[in-house]
Amino acid sequence: GAVVSQHPSWVICKSGTSVKIECRSLDFQATTMFWYRQFPKQSLMLMATSNEGSKATYEQGVEKDKFLINHASLTLSTLTVTSAHPEDSSFYICSARTGVAEKLFFGSGTQLSVL
Amino acid sequence: GNSVTQMEGPVTLSEEAFLTINCTYTATGYPSLFWYVQYPGEGLQLLLKATKADDKGSNKGFEATYRKETTSFHLEKGSVQVSDSAVYFCALIRGSTLGRLYFGRGTQLTVWP
Numbered sequence: 001g002a003v004v005s006q007h008p009s010w011v012i013c014k015s016g017t018s019v020k021i022e023c024r025s026l027d028f029q030a031t032t033m034f035w036y037r038q039f040p041k042q043s044l045m046l047m048a049t050s051n052e053g054s055k056a057t058y059e060q061g062v063e064k065d066k067f068l069i070n071h072a073s074l075t076l077s078t079l080t081v082t083s084a085h086p087e088d089s090s091f092y093i094c095s096a097r098t099g100v101a102e103k104l105f106f107g108s109g110t111q112l113s114v115l
Numbered sequence: 116g117n118s119v120t121q122m123e124g125p126v127t128l129s130e131e132a133f134l135t136i137n138c139t140y141t142a143t144g145y146p147s148l149f150w151y152v153q154y155p156g157e158g159l160q161l162l163l164k165a166t167k168a169d170d171k172g173s174n175k176g177f178e179a180t181y182r183k184e185t186t187s188f189h190l191e192k193g194s195v196q197v198s199d200s201a202v203y204f205c206a207l208i209r210g211s212t213l214g215r216l217y218f219g220r221g222t223q224l225t226v227w228p
Contacts, residue, residue, distance in 0.1 A: 003158075004158055006158070009156075032214060034214045034215070036218070038220070038221075041220060042220055043118075043119065043217075043218050043219055043220045044204060044218035044219075044220070044221065045218070046215060046216065046217075049214065049215065093158075093159070095158075095159075095214060097213055097214045102213050103213075104161070104213055104214055104216075105158065106151075106153075106158035106159035106160070107158050108153075108156055108157050108158045109158070
């Protein structure tokens with residue numbers, strides 16, 4: 001089946017630094033990718049939708065200047081958490097949607113801890 | 116607004132026990148409902164879905180029925196196995212935009228031999 005690779009699986013960083021998370025579709029082209037996050041004991045929440053070659057669409061309450069999303073190719077989307085702070089510590093998951101079959105595949109997630 | 120409420124875990128069962136994970140939703144219109152499963156170290160995978168009221172989704176021995184009158188989509192399995200140990204997420208979509216999912220918080224299931 002289709003695979004979405006997400007890296008890194010976990011990352012610890014100092015407050016004020018930036019962290020990049022990659023999401024790759026390994027055997028299909030993903031015209032649309034989605035980024036979710038989950039704070040402890042809360043629901044998995046959609047952050048943004050990115051379409052290849054265009055600007056991402058952010059959900060209400062998500063700071064677009066803090067969470068930079070790049071979807072420069074049909075197989076790669078990146079999420080950069082800029083100037084990370086402890087309150088950004090969360091579990092981040094990406095998903096990729098196939099074009100023709102309209103199926104959705106998820107990465108295994110990235111646990112971010114900001115000290 | 117749209118939301119999904121899942122029973123809080125973790126759930127711990129012995130092998131061959133009966134499983135129920137409760138899920139209720141709030142949504143306008145007629146959402147499609149899903150259960151996703153995440154095995155350790157892997158991405159979420161679609162387990163089953165139902166797109167209209169009274170539909171029953173089923174897969175790998177798991178079942179869930181779309182109950183509009185109670186706005187519920189409870190997941191059940193008659194006899195769990197150790198290999199069913201995973202995190203289970205209930206989710207809904209409004210409209211046809213696959214990917215813009217509203218998820219619950221997930222329920223950790225551990226099955227002991």
